[in-house]
Amino acid sequence: MLTLSRVSRRYGETIALDGVDFVVPENTYMSLLGASGAGKTTLLRLIAGFEEPDQGEISINGERIDGQPTHLRDIGFVFQNFALFPHLTVAQNVAFGLRYRTNAPLTNETEIKDRTEEALELVGLTGFGHRAVSAISGGQRQRVALARTLICEPRIVLLDEPLGALDANLRSRMCDELKAIRERLGVSFLHVTGSETEALTMGDKVAVLANGRIMQTDAPDTLFSHPGNADAARHLNAWNIFDASLCRTSALDGMIAVRFDQMDVSAAGTGPADRPTLAAKYLTGEFNGPTALSFFRADDGTLFQIVDHLSQPRLPDLVEGQRYDLHFPPQALRQFHGAA
Numbered sequence: 001m002l003t004l005s006r007v008s009r010r011y012g013e014t015i016a017l018d019g020v021d022f023v024v025p026e027n028t029y030m031s032l033l034g035a036s037g038a039g040k041t042t043l044l045r046l047i048a049g050f051e052e053p054d055q056g057e058i059s060i061n062g063e064r065i066d067g068q069p070t071h072l073r074d075i076g077f078v079f080q081n082f083a084l085f086p087h088l089t090v091a092q093n094v095a096f097g098l099r100y101r102t103n104a105p106l107t108n109e110t111e112i113k114d115r116t117e118e119a120l121e122l123v124g125l126t127g128f129g130h131r132a133v134s135a136i137s138g139g140q141r142q143r144v145a146l147a148r149t150l151i152c153e154p155r156i157v158l159l160d161e162p163l164g165a166l167d168a169n170l171r172s173r174m175c176d177e178l179k180a181i182r183e184r185l186g187v188s189f190l191h192v193t194g195s196e197t198e199a200l201t202m203g204d205k206v207a208v209l210a211n212g213r214i215m216q217t218d219a220p221d222t223l224f225s226h227p228g229n230a231d232a233a234r235h236l237n238a239w240n241i242f243d244a245s246l247c248r249t250s251a252l253d254g255m256i257a258v259r260f261d262q263m264d265v266s267a268a269g270t271g272p273a274d275r276p277t278l279a280a281k282y283l284t285g286e287f288n289g290p291t292a293l294s295f296f297r298a299d300d301g302t303l304f305q306i307v308d309h310l311s312q313p314r315l316p317d318l319v320e321g322q323r324y325d326l327h328f329p330p331q332a333l334r335q336f337h338g339a340a
Contacts, residue, residue: 005059007022030205038211047065052067077149122181123177137170150185157187163175171198224238227239242256242304260293280326294306294308296324304326
């Protein structure tokens, strides 16, 4: 189990991480979701030992690792750009850690060859060992980087936006393969991403990092359906977040979040009396295959998005520039107090 306790990191006046408490349980695929600049990569670098925290402790299974050299932490790191050696073959890249690690490097060529072939088989690259890394695809390079990490049997694997350089189809396939590989190995993966879809798809648990702090950690379905605060909801890109004062005839206060797919639209002045209702102007629509996304602007400037599933459409015909009533069932809202 990886544990961060009260971990902070500053760069001059900038606070990258602010007293982070975070746990990655044993045998878990943990997704860490955050926007650019949220501190995701800084957190990984502190765990790996590329940097040290200004405050706090980092431990694995109760053993403190902060302050230890990187090569003694027994942690695997898969970089976003793969960081492969271009002058080495696939097999030589994978075997590099075995040959040159500080503790007990291998010198038996037969054992190195066997371990390398096992690692390549694990990531689906049997028969690719002789190839140059420049002669294989981006997805294959991703697997080589993973095999190079896994061959040294780390206690935890850190993945820094590992799918960011791949196209959409390959990204989807690699999601399935990464999860399957992790399950076979039984080690924990900590997968950092800025994509809410990727985080929810990959993680057994998902943590949301914002403003240098962990805002919420939960199972993907719980996080998506029940964000605990406005920051968590905002990172899921599925919730309209707005001030309750926009709603007519409502006793609500503070900030409200309502999912894109749980808002309905009626002609201006015709919103149901038993539902919280607000006025907004229709801006434009966006067709996304099985769904359509409609954009509205409230009087205070808040942007609203409403998803309509085209197999069961529920929105009326909308006219750009025209005002409408947006409404939702009371049980659909999440209410937050404090800062937005």
